[in-house]
Amino acid sequence: MQRVVVMRHGDRLDQAEPLWPAKKPRPWDPPLTDAGLLRAWTVGKRIRAAAAADGWAVHRVLVSPFLRCRQTAERAFAALCAVPDDAALLAIEDAANVPLDTSRLKVSIEYGLSEMMNTHAMGSIVSKVAPGVNKWFPDMPELEAIFPDGTIDHSAEPIYPEVPKWEESILEARSRYASVIKALADKYPHENLLLVTHGEGVGASVSYFEMGLEIYDVEYCAYSVLERQFAMKAGDEQGGFSAGSFKVLTKSDTTGIQYAPVSESWFVG
Numbered sequence: 001m002q003r004v005v006v007m008r009h010g011d012r013l014d015q016a017e018p019l020w021p022a023k024k025p026r027p028w029d030p031p032l033t034d035a036g037l038l039r040a041w042t043v044g045k046r047i048r049a050a051a052a053a054d055g056w057a058v059h060r061v062l063v064s065p066f067l068r069c070r071q072t073a074e075r076a077f078a079a080l081c082a083v084p085d086d087a088a089l090l091a092i093e094d095a096a097n098v099p100l101d102t103s104r105l106k107v108s109i110e111y112g113l114s115e116m117m118n119t120h121a122m123g124s125i126v127s128k129v130a131p132g133v134n135k136w137f138p139d140m141p142e143l144e145a146i147f148p149d150g151t152i153d154h155s156a157e158p159i160y161p162e163v164p165k166w167e168e169s170i171l172e173a174r175s176r177y178a179s180v181i182k183a184l185a186d187k188y189p190h191e192n193l194l195l196v197t198h199g200e201g202v203g204a205s206v207s208y209f210e211m212g213l214e215i216y217d218v219e220y221c222a223y224s225v226l227e228r229q230f231a232m233k234a235g236d237e238q239g240g241f242s243a244g245s246f247k248v249l250t251k252s253d254t255t256g257i258q259y260a261p262v263s264e265s266w267f268v269g
Contacts (some may be wrong), residue, residue, distance in 0.1 A: 044079030222256025
């Protein structure tokens, strides 16, 4: 059995300070607020405890290159790798100085988990500069520096080698998220994954794998849990496997996602 957890980033600073983008060289890339950092740590602990209760654990974290997602992943990573056992960990309110066993997880940046690259998601300030942007993010070593030494899997090749092209449609972005989720699961079939992405990606993880649902809300740090069965092909030296379809385990309004069986359009920024 393979599980994939798809998590939204925490509270972003530009929502608390609307003038933030106007003053920054990369207005599309706000950090988390202090509340967002705390929420990421808290939800990371919750994901770990829920997985342990069901007898499994996360093995690998893949994360959007946006700073808000990397900061969220760093706090969730700390919760998943913390040395204190699950019961003791739940009582720890701050990630600072918590001892980590970093051998438990590997981390990779995945450009395919990026925010929707369009005006609808990014806003008017970004849309004015986006057509002239040649480099959306720093080089990979700088993106990876937020994570503890030795945790980056440098052998992992991303599904998307670069940021998606600007002005993709909402439907194109949703399809991208769904295809990247499936591709990452197929790439690491023996591992349970945590994918840290954006609201629309979390919504797609539900609506694309259980058709006929309308997503009403995806809160900060909301997450879905997908599950599928897979089996290795006997005698296949190339590591071939067969896998069933993903089942959405997450029930509405239990992990920050609200949905209902209605087929109308939705958007979460």
